[in-house]
Amino acid sequence: MIPRSFLLALLLAVAVLLVTFAVVMGGYGLASGTGDVAAATVLWYLGMTLLALLAIVLILLICTLAIVVGVKGETRREEIDEIEQEE
Numbered sequence: 001m002i003p004r005s006f007l008l009a010l011l012l013a014v015a016v017l018l019v020t021f022a023v024v025m026g027g028y029g030l031a032s033g034t035g036d037v038a039a040a041t042v043l044w045y046l047g048m049t050l051l052a053l054l055a056i057v058l059i060l061l062i063c064t065l066a067i068v069v070g071v072k073g074e075t076r077r078e079e080i081d082e083i084e085q086e087e
Contacts, residue, residue: 001068001071002064002067002068006064007061007064007065007068010057010060010061010064011061013057014054014057014058014061017050017053017054017057018054020050021047021050021051021054024043024046024047024050025043025047027039027043028040028043028044028047031043
């Protein structure tokens, strides 16, 4: 079984990465608007790295939730089968 703290860590990572991505892209827009090409390039690549990390964390979160739901569904089916056998 997957610990609840792992799910909470993934949710926290999604929130932090999303906010960080928004701030970095805002900085990129500011840097490119003022004509600072070097800073805009660095912020662009940093933003794309954050976006890739966000996608990875979202995929991990979806897979983890699918595993948790599958395990709980399996357990529930076993409980229903035991109740039906008793009757």
